[in-house]
Amino acid sequence: AQSVTQLDSHVSVSEGTPVLLRCNYSSSYSPSLFWYVQHPNKGLQLLLKYTSAATLVKGINGFEAEFKKSETSFHLTKPSAHMSDAAEYFCVVSDTTGNQFYFGTGTSLTVIP
Amino acid sequence: DSGVTQTPKHLITATGQRVTLRCSPRSGDLSVYWYQQSLDQGLQFLIQYYNGEERAKGNILERFSAQQFPDLHSELNLSSLELGDSALYFCASSALAGGYADTQYFGPGTRLTVL
Numbered sequence: 398a399q400s401v402t403q404l405d406s407h408v409s410v411s412e413g414t415p416v417l418l419r420c421n422y423s424s425s426y427s428p429s430l431f432w433y434v435q436h437p438n439k440g441l442q443l444l445l446k447y448t449s450a451a452t453l454v455k456g457i458n459g460f461e462a463e464f465k466k467s468e469t470s471f472h473l474t475k476p477s478a479h480m481s482d483a484a485e486y487f488c489v490v491s492d493t494t495g496n497q498f499y500f501g502t503g504t505s506l507t508v509i510p
Numbered sequence: 511d512s513g514v515t516q517t518p519k520h521l522i523t524a525t526g527q528r529v530t531l532r533c534s535p536r537s538g539d540l541s542v543y544w545y546q547q548s549l550d551q552g553l554q555f556l557i558q559y560y561n562g563e564e565r566a567k568g569n570i571l572e573r574f575s576a577q578q579f580p581d582l583h584s585e586l587n588l589s590s591l592e593l594g595d596s597a598l599y600f601c602a603s604s605a606l607a608g609g610y611a612d613t614q615y616f617g618p619g620t621r622l623t624v625l
Contacts (some may be wrong), residue, residue: 500553
């Protein structure tokens with residue numbers, strides 16, 4: 398069975414400081430992993446995805462994530478937070494068919510000016 | 511803009527009623543997925559259609575049904591509505607039937623309020 402655990406429901410950072418949003422996954426097979434962002438009253442936008450190629454994945458808006466099989470983690474990072482990064486972030490794992498997505502409970506990121 | 515469109519944006523209705531939510535996928539995408547997002551349940555996968563056929567089923571209630579038409583747009587029908595059905599309903603589309611190479615692109619959602 399597939400599942401993801403987002404370890405923090407809320408994260409606050411100051412503008413210009415690094416961002417770390419943590420995600421651990423559980424999967425019986427080599428997973429596909431995704432990070433999506435949801436701004437208030439908007440749909441979900443794909444930030445990046447891992448599909449068994451390079452373990453360090455670069456996404457849009459300066460975000461990146463590293464797949465660590467030994468730690469079953471897929472943490473999202475960004476070197477310097479911007480006010481526009483304030484949003485809800487979802488870590489997602491898909492099953493082996495790729496048909497079903499399993500969402501984490503989300504991490505709300507607040508950026509303090 | 512993901513290229514996935516959903517109508518209506520907002521829907522307010524009463525308990526016991528029936529509503530239809532509509533989704534148009536990105537041009538060329540063959541799969542459509544429906545999700546429900548609520549405060550207590552988070553984001554839950556409901557159902558997937560690929561090229562007109564049901565492909566995968568998640569936590570979809572029997573009161574809910576969906577279909578995908580020959581032009582690939584999809585409709586989600588919710589009947590005998592209950593207060594607990596109030597949620598944001600997202601549609602997503604992908605090019606393929608699923609698998610490692612596939613990525614889902616989400617629409618802006620339909621906010622359903624049941625009074």
